[in-house]
Amino acid sequence: MATAPQIPATRPRWARSPFYFNSASHLLRIGREKAACLQELLEAIRTCPDASIFQHTFQTLEEHHFIKEGFSNDFSHWAFAACNEVELAERLSAIDIREFTSIAALRERLVHLIESYLQKNPRSGTRPAMEPFYVMAADLVVVPTPYVARNLEEFADGLRKVSIHSIYYHFIDARLRLKLNTSDFSVWLEQELDLHQAAERLNRIDIYTSTLEGVRRSILKIIEGEIARA
Amino acid sequence: MKENEDKDKAVATDQPESGQELKTQEPSTSGPPPGQKERRFRTSELPPHFIERRKHPRISTEPPPPPAPPRLADYAAIIGMPELDEIRFLARHLQGKTVKMVNSTAVGGGVAEILNRLIPLLNELEIPTRWEVITGGNDFFEVTKGFHNALHGGDYNLTRQIQDIFMAYNEQNRQRMLFTEDLFVIHDPQPVGLIRSRSDTRGRWIWRCHIDLSNPHAGVWDFLKPMVEQYDAAIFSAPAFTRQLAIPQYLFYPSIDPLSEKNRELEESFINKVCDDFGIDRSRPVITQISRFDRLKDPVGVIEAYKLVKKYVDCQLVLAGGGATDDPEGAVVLQEVIDAAGDDPDVIILNLPPWSALEINALQRASTVIVQKSLKEGFGLTVTEGLWKQKPVVAGAVGGIPTQIVHKLTGTLVHSVEGCAYQIRYLLTHPEFAAQLGKNGREHAKENFLITVNLKRWLLLFQILLGMAKPSKTI
Numbered sequence: 001m002a003t004a005p006q007i008p009a010t011r012p013r014w015a016r017s018p019f020y021f022n023s024a025s026h027l028l029r030i031g032r033e034k035a036a037c038l039q040e041l042l043e044a045i046r047t048c049p050d051a052s053i054f055q056h057t058f059q060t061l062e063e064h065h066f067i068k069e070g071f072s073n074d075f076s077h078w079a080f081a082a083c084n085e086v087e088l089a090e091r092l093s094a095i096d097i098r099e100f101t102s103i104a105a106l107r108e109r110l111v112h113l114i115e116s117y118l119q120k121n122p123r124s125g126t127r128p129a130m131e132p133f134y135v136m137a138a139d140l141v142v143v144p145t146p147y148v149a150r151n152l153e154e155f156a157d158g159l160r161k162v163s164i165h166s167i168y169y170h171f172i173d174a175r176l177r178l179k180l181n182t183s184d185f186s187v188w189l190e191q192e193l194d195l196h197q198a199a200e201r202l203n204r205i206d207i208y209t210s211t212l213e214g215v216r217r218s219i220l221k222i223i224e225g226e227i228a229r230a
Numbered sequence: 231m232k233e234n235e236d237k238d239k240a241v242a243t244d245q246p247e248s249g250q251e252l253k254t255q256e257p258s259t260s261g262p263p264p265g266q267k268e269r270r271f272r273t274s275e276l277p278p279h280f281i282e283r284r285k286h287p288r289i290s291t292e293p294p295p296p297p298a299p300p301r302l303a304d305y306a307a308i309i310g311m312p313e314l315d316e317i318r319f320l321a322r323h324l325q326g327k328t329v330k331m332v333n334s335t336a337v338g339g340g341v342a343e344i345l346n347r348l349i350p351l352l353n354e355l356e357i358p359t360r361w362e363v364i365t366g367g368n369d370f371f372e373v374t375k376g377f378h379n380a381l382h383g384g385d386y387n388l389t390r391q392i393q394d395i396f397m398a399y400n401e402q403n404r405q406r407m408l409f410t411e412d413l414f415v416i417h418d419p420q421p422v423g424l425i426r427s428r429s430d431t432r433g434r435w436i437w438r439c440h441i442d443l444s445n446p447h448a449g450v451w452d453f454l455k456p457m458v459e460q461y462d463a464a465i466f467s468a469p470a471f472t473r474q475l476a477i478p479q480y481l482f483y484p485s486i487d488p489l490s491e492k493n494r495e496l497e498e499s500f501i502n503k504v505c506d507d508f509g510i511d512r513s514r515p516v517i518t519q520i521s522r523f524d525r526l527k528d529p530v531g532v533i534e535a536y537k538l539v540k541k542y543v544d545c546q547l548v549l550a551g552g553g554a555t556d557d558p559e560g561a562v563v564l565q566e567v568i569d570a571a572g573d574d575p576d577v578i579i580l581n582l583p584p585w586s587a588l589e590i591n592a593l594q595r596a597s598t599v600i601v602q603k604s605l606k607e608g609f610g611l612t613v614t615e616g617l618w619k620q621k622p623v624v625a626g627a628v629g630g631i632p633t634q635i636v637h638k639l640t641g642t643l644v645h646s647v648e649g650c651a652y653q654i655r656y657l658l659t660h661p662e663f664a665a666q667l668g669k670n671g672r673e674h675a676k677e678n679f680l681i682t683v684n685l686k687r688w689l690l691l692f693q694i695l696l697g698m699a700k701p702s703k704t705i
Contacts, residue, residue, distance in 0.1 A: 023316055027690045028481040030469050066673035067639055081637060131632065134469030136481065141690055141699045143316050163312035 013230065014151055015192035019184075021147040021158045023166040024140045024173060026059060031135035038083055039125035041075070042114045044135050050103040051137035057097050057106060058176070059138050062168040065212035072208050073097075074133075075110060082129040088117045097172070098207070101179045142169070152193065152230065156223045164212045171215060172207060185219065198226050276511065276575065283509030284578055293585030299350045300489040308488050309682050317682065320689040321355035323698050329359040330409070332424060333417035334374065336363045340484070340611070341417050341440055344684075347487050351685050357692075362407060364421045370399040374420045377454075380447035381419065388449040397423055409433070413692055416461075425460045434695040437461040438482070442471040442608060442629065462695055467609050468630040480691060483633065484609045485684040486618060486675070491587035493618055496595055504592035508548070508580060515545040515658050518597040520590055520615075522551045523563040523581070526606045528626070531647050533570045533577060535603065538651035540576070543658045550580040550593055594619050599657050599664070603650050604628055614679045617641065617671035622664040624653045634679070640671045 031052055035041035045053070056074035072093050080089035091113050100106040118125045145162055149155035159167075170184040178187065186199035205218045306314050329352065333341050345361055352359040366374075373395050380386035400423025409427045415436045416424055428435055437458055443451070443466070451473065458464060459475060465482045466472045472479055486493050505512050517536060521527035529549050536547040549567060552560075564581060571577035582589060594600060600616035600623045607629030614634060616623040623641035625631045635641035642653040657664040677683070693699035 023312070025316060025320065025686055025690055027687055027694065030466065030472050030479040030481050032474065034469075063677065064636070064674075066670055066677070067636075069639070077636075131627075132470070136469065139690070139694060141320075141693065143319050145312065145315065161312060163310065163316065165316070166312070 013193055015149070015188070017192055019149040019155060019158070019188045019192070021145045021149070021162050021166050022169055023143045023145055023163055024169040025143055025165070026062075026138040026140045028055070029137045029139060031137055033135040035129070035133040035135070037126050037128055038079070038085065038088070038114065038118060041078070041133055042111065042118065042125075044133070045075070045107060045110050045114065048135050049137055050107075051139075052135050053103050053107050053110070054176070055136050055138045057095070058172060061097070061172060061207065062165065062212070065164055065168065067211070078129070078133045082131050082133065083124070083127070084130075085117070085121075085124055088114065088121075088124075091117065096208070098175060098181060098203075101175060101181060103176065140173075152223060152227050155188075156220060156227065159216060159220050159223065164216070167212055167216050167219075171202075171219070195226060198222055280509045280511055281575060283507065284575055285509075287509060287578075287580055288507035289580070289582060290585065290589070291583070293583075294588070297491065299347065300487075302351055302354050304489055305682050309676070309680070313682065317686050317689065318355070320686060320693065321357060324689060324692055324696075325356040327357055327413065327692065327696065328411040329357060329413045329415065329692070330407075330411040331359060331361050331415045331417065332364060332407075332421045333361075334364050334371075334420035336361075344485070344681075345417075347490070347681055348685065348688070351681070352688070355689075360411070364399070364403040364424075365406075366399040366403075369395050377419055377450055378441065380450040381441055381443060383445040384447065386447045386450055388447075388453060393453060400424060401426070412696065419454055422454055422457045425457050428460060434463075435461045436463050436465060436691070436695070438465045439471070440467060440484070440608075442468075443473050444470050446473070463691065465691075468633050471630075480687075482684060482687050483679050484611055484614070484630075485679050485681045486611060486614050487681045488618060492591050493615060494591070496588070496592055500588075501592045501596050504589050505596050507589075508578060508593075510548060510578060510593075510596060511546060512596060515543060515598040516548060516596055517545055517599050517601055517654055518548040518550065518593055519601045519603065520550050520594065520612050521602065521604070523560045523567060525563055526604060527551075528603045528605050529563065529567045530570045531605075531650070532601055532603050533567065534647045535601070535650040535654060536577065537574075538648065539654045539658070540574075542655055545598070545658065546576040546578060548578045548580065548593060548597070550578075550582055550586075550590065552582050552584055552586070591615075591619075594621065597621055599624060599654050601650065601654065602626065602631065603644065603647075604631070607631055610634065613641070614675055617675040617679070620668040620672040622657045622667040623671060624650055624657065626650075634674065635671075636674070639667070640674045641667055 031048060033044040033048055035044045060074050061072070073095065076089045076092035079085045079092055092110070095109060097106065100109070145166060147158035147162055149158045174184040175181065182203055186202045189195040189202070190199040201222050202219060205215055207215055210218065302314065302317070331345060331349065333345065335342050349359050349361050373392050376386055400421065403421065404424050404427050407424070409431045412433045413436065414433055415438055416422060417438045418440055422437060425435060455473070459477055461477055463478045463480060464475055465480045467482065467484050469481060488494065502512065510516060517539070519527070519529065519532050521529065523529060532549065533547065539545060567579055571579060594615060600621045602610055602613050602616070602623065602625040604610065604626045605628065607626065609630030610625065613623055613625050613631055617634060617640065623635060624644055625635055625641060627643040627645055632643060635643050637643045644650040644653055690699065
């Protein structure tokens with residue numbers, strides 16, 4: 001009886017350039033502006049540094065990475081909790097930072113939303129908030145990690161081991177760095193391993209209805225699926 | 231099923247809420263340890279030894295020997311190796327750089343407690359850090375106590391003589407100390423005048439302000455501000471505590487040490503022993519406020535809230551704290567608390583000595599809900615301790631508490647006795663929601679309020695001020 005030919009174990013596909021996992025540590029700076037009502041918040045958003053817009057939209061997602069409900073940025077949370085302006089809070093909350101590849105565009109969107117709300121509700125502009133909004137900014141310092149991936153197995157291993165701050169850095173913060181609606185992970189999968197579909201599936205992971213640990217699990221599930229298919 | 235029904239009946243009251251059947255369940259965050267038989271009884275059925283312990287709690291009379299400070303590696307189990315690796319990486323570039331930290335007291339007080347933990351960790355990371363304490367006569371410390379109260383908004387008569395006393399002792403300390411380090415961290419207003427040595431050094435100077443400057447006495451602040459503005463950076467504990475300054479201001483939340491006596495994990499048997507010593511019945515919900523006996527902590531308001539809760543849920547209230555032995559006003563407040571409790575045996579009032587960290591830890595861990603109903607507050611580290619122990623926390627929306635409690639996500643914020651009572655009732659009758667708050671609260675504390683996070687902030691600030699790290703070009 002002839003035996004079936006032995007299929008050689010699949011060799012992992014090697015990336016042309018390895019993926020270096022980094023992380024980012026941040027230090028909060030207290031800004032000069034603070035807002036005691038919505039009109040003042042609008043003014044602060046118009047004039048504050050880019051780093052402050054970044055802090056209250058992108059960075060706050062990392063700081064509250066364990067929460068998967070509630071308002072998705074500091075402006076919407078303040079509009080709800082301190083100003084009791086539920087409609088505005090909902091509108092601000094619907095801003096999806098993944099659609100923005102520049103702070104200028106994000107700032108413009110915030111200004112437009114608040115301006116149009118105040119046009120319809122002029123009394124809301126000067127009504128004192130229960131507590132002020134303090135404008136902050138973050139200084140980010142990139143920290144290398146010992147994890148490097150040259151193939152999917154090593155990539156999955158790195159994903160399991162790095163801190164949640166590294167996931168944030170590559171998956172969320174990267175959008176502004178790359179100026180693209182994608183992440184470092186997707187770019188590497190696409191450019192280095194030609195895994196276009198996997199890269200696209202990564203980009204569809206919802207960061208607002210999941211914790212960052214949940215995001216890590218979703219990424220891993222996609223990568224493990226690719227490994228099993230290889 | 232029958233057993234569960236009986237269980238509910240024992241804890242629940244006879245009064246349904248808003249016409250609905252009140253489903254009171256055993257909160258998941260407390261209760262007897264696995265395998266231990268449950269004891270359930272109403273107050274009137276309390277065995278005599280509980281009553282006796284409540285009248286005469288067993289409170290330790292001698293401080294235990296202090297434990298050895300933890301090593302950095304000991305935190306790996308809590309924060310994970312990747313986080314620890316990031317700290318080590320940040321420290322690597324700073325190895326050999328020297329730091330001097332100066333404050334006004336070596337023992338007692340929150341600052342000394344923080345430095346006692348932080349400095350060994352910096353030294354372990356090979357960043358030689360020296361801690362010096364300023365000295366002064368009674369006249370100096372009377373002035374600095376006056377400044378402290380004035381900076382919190384109290385009245386003060388700032389005379390020329392007072393300014394001279396303050397500056398003379400700062401000058402005396404300046405002459406006594408050597409300023410050869412790369413970084414100088416001056417804590418709080420007392421030693422702020424050491425900045426006059428700045429021109430003799432090449433180091434960077436940081437002013438760490440631990441107090442709330444949101445409403446300072448104008449004269450005292452105007453006197454201190456020109457000195458503060460000579461520093462390279464200032465650090466505050468909450469955005470609300472700051473003033474407009476011409477120098478960069480950073481936010482360092484105060485932190486707790488998860489390995490300290492007050493916060494480390496405890497054996498269930500020890501928690502039971504402490505409860506037994508104080509006459510706490512672990513079969514019924516325990517509401518706890520840990521605070522010194524001070525009107526600003528509103529202990530009487532907590533008793534009023536408890537009385538409203540008690541109409542619906544059979545529970546106990548523990549008010550534990552210190553300050554009633556060495557502070558005459560504390561003794562008066564303690565008496566007010568005893569009077570407000572009346573003859574309710576389920577209000578357990580404990581005036582604990584300063585060495586009761588382990589007992590406080592056990593009380594917090596035995597609690598079903600932790601309350602901090604302050605009317606005015608600094609940062610509120612007792613809230614942080616409750617969050618870290620994964621407890622649902624109900625707290626007044628004052629001082630640094632809203633920074634820690636995102637309403638209904640990491641705890642609940644209240645503004646009145648009635649609000650406090652409602653939130654406690656809700657948490658006692660919705661254990662799943664209480665457990666979720668506890669879980670989120672612990673993550674929030676882990677992410678922002680642990681000593682390891684604080685250590686990382688120091689390393690980042692040192693790198694930035696020494697020009698060794700440039701913030702990312704992301705934006």
